[in-house]
Each structure stands twice: as C-alpha cells, then as structure tokens.
Amino acid sequence: QSVLTQPPSASGTPGQRVTISCSGSSSNIGSNYVYWYQQLPGTAPKLLIYRNNQRPSGVPDRFSGSKSGTSASLAISGLRSEDEADYYCAAWDDSLSGRWVFGGGTKLTVL
C-alpha cells in the first residue's frame, strides 16, 4: 500500500491530453514539493517533473505538473506512442523523522 495514491492505469489516443493524479496528505504533498518520474519498459526511472511544475532540460513541454493542497497532477498533451510508460509521483514526507514516499505508479497506455 503506497503512501501516495495514483490510479493504476490511464490511456489515451495519439494527440490527446491525459492527466494522472497523485493524492497525499499534509505531511507530504501538502508541505513539500512533488516530483514525477517516467519509467519506460525495462529501464530505470527518469526525472520528468521536479518541484511541482519544473521540467528538467530535455523534457518536452508536452509534460506539465501542478499541485493544489494535498494533491498533484501530471498532464501530458499531444500524446505520443513513446509516452507509453509507468509514471510515479513522489514527495518528501515530514513524518517519522523524514522519509521519501512514492505513489503506486500509473501505467499509461497509448491506444
């Protein structure tokens, strides 16, 4: 059971806009930044969004992040076949001396 809650799956057709939600609590999302990672099949996770809505160099602007209260969202616009991957949200949690917590991951399928 992950501390952050994500839908297990999402899907869309090429060109569509898809959003993935991530729900937490006051001790994690509510008081710290949210990060998003993309994991392509058989590869290590890659940083996609940092500090709620910032994109590392090289990440297309089709990817965007937002946060409100204890929830966050990842939006992917202009969906492409290569976006098919697992997406994880993460946040620092201030409880219990501090720890990182992840969401359970969302498998995005491009139909």
Add this chain to the structure above:
Amino acid sequence: QVTLRESGPALVKPTQTLTLTCTFSGFSLSTSGMCVSWIRQPPGKALEWLALIDWDDDKYYSTSLKTRLTISKDTSKNQVVLTMTNMDPVDTATYYCARAFYKTDAFDIWGQGTMVTVSS
C-alpha cells in the same frame, strides 16, 4: 558526466545479509547538500524508497525497513553501501541508487539498477 552504478550479488539466500554498493562519478558526496538514496522495485510492482545518506553523514530510512537497513558512505572511493539483513523472498527486486542535490530534492540521476533474487 554524472553516473551511478549498483553492484552486488544477484542471488542471496533467505536470512542472509545483502550488501549493495553504489559507485558514482561526476560528483562528490562531500559537496554541501549532496545525497544518495537507495530505491527498490519488485518485479511488476511500484518503486519503494529505502534509505538516504547526505554529505554530512545524516541518514534516513524507510519506516517499515528501518531495523534491517544500514547505509554508509566512503567519500574517498565515491561509494555508498547499503546493507539489508534477514533477506526474504519478498525482498526480490531491482535495487537502484540515485543522486539528489538535497535530501528533499529530486532524484535527478539514477543508476541502471541491479536485480537481486532471494531464494534458497
């Protein structure tokens, strides 16, 4: 160029202790704020954070695994070591190490991961 590489046994027996080493290059763990974390992923399952060590030798552990984990660093060798005691088949996973600029900041660079199977 920043790289991290995990190494360790591919197979361990139940009750044994696992020792994994993260060897990195392109940055120093003596730089103020710098951190390295260990994260694992059982086959077909989600990522799970395990432990973090920072430049000042402060350590943070997963609540559920705290009693079994020890993280340490050797700054001169550019290595971070994770030990996990009393291994069980449910600990079968790919283990990753990753860098962050501060303990609450993004894991910006990840290693390729090392698969560990726990079986008798």
